Structures are given as structure tokens and as C-alpha cells.
Amino acid sequence: MRRIWLIGSVALGLVLGGHLGFVGAQDQAEPKKLNPFTGNPEAIKEGRQLYFLYGCSGCHGKKGGGGMGRPLIDDEWTFGSDDETLFKLIRGQIPEQTMPLGFGKVMKEEETWKVLAYIRSLYKGDSSLVNW
Numbered sequence: 001m002r003r004i005w006l007i008g009s010v011a012l013g014l015v016l017g018g019h020l021g022f023v024g025a026q027d028q029a030e031p032k033k034l035n036p037f038t039g040n041p042e043a044i045k046e047g048r049q050l051y052f053l054y055g056c057s058g059c060h061g062k063k064g065g066g067g068m069g070r071p072l073i074d075d076e077w078t079f080g081s082d083d084e085t086l087f088k089l090i091r092g093q094i095p096e097q098t099m100p101l102g103f104g105k106v107m108k109e110e111e112t113w114k115v116l117a118y119i120r121s122l123y124k125g126d127s128s129l130v131n132w
């Protein structure tokens, strides 16, 4: 008799455990996209060239200090500081943005990540706030 109880509770445990695990997985939000090139010296070098090629420097300054566009070296980010948000902003996919929308049409996705890797390398804000 005892043995049947034991088997029964193990089976119940598996069913419940499996079920809860499934619910947990459903609750999790999709992870945000991360820049595959962050900290990669080659990509940062290329990103710097792209930053000038695409005229980012015209609005954000040669060293990202800002001008007509916002500074890119501080820890204030209008729409968020994570990789995915800035990727979308650079590619013109944030409806409220005032930055020009056209870069997504001319820039390859990979180039966008590389420019972002360059921007990250310029960051001079509070390192405890870094979440990328």
C-alpha cells in the first residue's frame, strides 16, 4: 500500500512540476536583442568609420559629445539605453523619435550594431548604470 502512495505522489509531482514549469516559461518576456559586437575592437573601428560615413558625427559631434543631436557619451537616454532600443532608434523604428528615420533604409543591420558598438566605446557616464 505504501508503495502505491509513493508512486502516486511521484507521478503527481511530475505532472504538477511539469505544469508549473510550463506556466513559468510562458510568463517570461522575450529577452531583448543584444549587440553581438559590443567590446569587439575590430567592430568598434569599423563602427567609427560608419559613424562618419553616415553623418552621425554631423549631429552628435565627432566624439559623440552632441551638437544638434543629443550627446551619446552620457547616461541620459530618451527611449532607454538597452541595445535593442538604440538599434531601433538608429534604424528609425521608434514612432516618437525626432532623429531622422532614413538610416534603416541605407544601413545594413550589421552596420547598425557596429556603429552602436562604437557609441558604447565612447560612453563616459556612470558605469554602475551600464546595462548592456
Ligand code: HEC
Pocket: 051, 054, 055, 056, 057, 058, 059, 060, 068, 069, 070, 071, 072, 076, 077, 078, 079, 080, 086, 089, 090, 096, 097, 098, 099, 100, 103, 115, 116, 119
Ligand atoms: C540630423 C541629425 C541627426 C543625425 C544625422 C543623426 N542623429 Fe542620432 N539623434 C538625433 C536627435 C535629434 C536625437 C534625439 C532623438 C529623440 O529624442 O527623439 C538623436 C538620438 C540618438 C541616439 C539616442 C541618444 C539619447 O540620448 O537618447 C542615438 C544612440 C543616436 N541618435 C545615434 C545616431 C547614429 C548612430 C547616427 C548615424 C547613423 C545618428 N544618430 C545620426 C539627430 C541625429
